Amino acid sequence: MTSADVSERTQIAEGASSVPPANRHRAALEVAERLGLPLLFLALIVVFSILRPETFPTLANARTIATSQAVMAVSALALLFPLLAGRFDISVGANVGTASIATAAAMSNHHLPVAIAAGIGVLCGCLIGLVNGILVAYFGIDSIICTIGVATVLGGVVFAYTDGIPVSAGISPTLTNLSIQRVVGIPALFVIMVVLALTVWAVMARFTFGRQLAAIGSNEVAARLTGLPIRRLVLLSFVCSGLLSGGAGVMLVAAQGNGNPQVGGIAFLLPALAAVFLGATTIFPGRYNVPGTVIAILFVGTAVSGLTLMGAQTWITDVFNGTAVIVAVGAAAAFRRRRTGQQALGH
């Protein structure tokens, strides 16, 4: 080691020790912020494991949570694309439900092979996303209002088609077996979800498309003045949302073994919505991100599962999900303000 190296090291060491306490405090806070949700998740597992040592910390329970939350996680991924561009897609829940009915009905009523039925489900999701995208991007309708409207229409259409009765006859066992199959011990549906999540992560963080959506969400005027085709990109974000919703719909049939017209809609969407916002408070605080979203979904799923095993009433789920959405949105907004130095609304 040369003397220059030594002196540089000394300088660095001095630099490190002379960091003012306020900065060190802030750095600690940042780490806590990044890892807050994962730590909370671990704490939750420990607490439930102590309280219900017989039923909670079992492989079977872990697999049940992983399977049941896979569909929810893909729905949450669907929300991410429009959100990145500053838009909401409230119709994701209804879209998932509609796609699941379309998939089930293709097999049950039209006796189509499973691959084509799944294709119809995904295509159905894409078309609904396209309609949303046209209405929001080209007709300039507020995305929340527009997608609530679309969600309501879809609910009506699904009811008209099914009379509210689940479509369960003639569902291909190839599809329904996905809910019990495992890949190296991991539930197949969970594996599918992870593959989709990795894809979405790549598109959002590593492809120009994700970068462009983030630019629109950050400052739409500036995005236009850097030459981005705003309308086309917003439209595409809704199509991506529809594509993933369609996929989630097919997975829903696999998980439940039927097409259930009762599933889908805004109550179905809440955990996904909570997860997206909770996810934006962790890993990359202040930004909607895929790993955060997946961790948040598992957190919400685990909490609900634990509470159920504790013998809580079913209404606890609704109360928990609703509260989680509000807390998550509030926390995400607060983190975002702190990062960008913007003020909250005045009096």
Next chain:
Amino acid sequence: MADSGPRGVTVVSSDAALTLEGFSKTYPGGKALDDVGFQIFPGSVHALLGGNGSGKSTLVKSLAGVQPADPGGWLSAGSATVATEHLSPTWARRHGLRFVHQNPAVFPGLTVAENIAMGSGFPGRLGVVARRQLRRRTQDLLDRFDIGVEPNELIDDLRPADRTMLAIARALQSPTHDVSAAISVLVLDEPTAALPEEEVAVLLASIRRTAKAGVAVLYISHRLDEVMEISDRVTVLRDGRHVVTEPMVGLAESDLVTYIVGRPLGQLRRESKRRSTKQTVVEVSHMSGGPLRDVSFRVHEGEIVGIAGLLGSGRSEILRALFGSYPVTGGTVKLQGKSVALRSAAQAMARGIAHVPENRDAESSFPDQPVQHNITAANLSPLTRLGWIKDAVEQRLAREAVKAFRIKAPDQAAPMSSLSGGNQQKVVLARWLSRKPVLLLLDEPTQGVDVGARADAYDIVRTAVSEGLSVLVVSSDLEELAAISDRVVILSGGRIKAEVSGPELTHHRLTELIFSTKELAP
């Protein structure tokens, strides 16, 4: 003249609506106002003139009590007198002073009557609005000010002059809903700055009527033609000092310019265009649209051309039109000899045009995105393959830009908003210069940028210019514009009325040309 002279008020007249004496304001950097005093009389329009930094705004803020002046002076309104340091918004309001600012706060989406009531309270009980009473009260006010709109009209449907007039009427209504003795002074701060030309006359007529009704109007404006048309008397400030207070009658525009600039007006003539042997990069012919009227000019290779003009003269619109983000109705643009259609930012960018807009927060910064993404935002294709962004390449390009542009950032992954204004502006410059444009459009590039970053920014631009870049720059800082430009065109009312270059390109000369509204002989 009893009350004129270099020290302003020499004879204090007792029938004045407002008397100012000894107004000073000291900032850490120096004196913004230095012992200013004059009188304003009821029933007249009194103009307050001065260039940038002359102290007009400081005086208005002191009068309003928003930013009290230094102790030592006093203000009297009618029979009440107050020491300058005790002047508060409450005092000003109680003694009949009313202020209407440049962009009056009206509430879009509400009706005329509702807008009026925002100032005075809604009539009615227990929160239930007495609609008929509100309507009648509003109609009274509209009649009194002769504003030709209906109480139930939406504010959005009003022409701009009526909107401003409505804000004035709202300011003038007294708590008892009676415009009379209570209101003595109305201060209008650049009320026409945001109005199109044809609306100005409508507003001026209304202001005159208001003055006729007995109100003393203090009228602040940059536009000499307007001031000469409307005012009875005029006060000029320069460098925080009172220059003169005189009746408007008998004053020529050249006299006013002399007072504002501080030296006699030179002979105005259109400068002969310096013939450049270099290639013409952009040629604009007869461009019209919005405020722009028949604008023609050229920019040569490696040249910096400045655009000077008052707010509303169409300065920014020229740049935005060249960037395809402002619709033009006529004229042609030739870029490197070829006629081009510029209908979108993407088209302009494809032709090699880059644009740094005026308002960084609203138009160019992605505040929550990392600095490095802000740098590469307009230029992703070189570091992208089939849509995949090569992270290592992006990191390296950003690191190089941070170094080359001397951007002070804690970390290039830090959000843009964690940077100072000057460094954010350097990021935006880096974004656009990395595209190697042929023409760079700069709109107020150093607004809100500290001195050090300002010098850096111009160094960066000059380096690019020496490599053949052409620049079109708009700035209100005339000193800066004179220093950096090879040529400056003066824009007034959407027309180019002069062009300055060579030794004549000084900020005094630019100030003269901007303030003079005369049509110039060729």
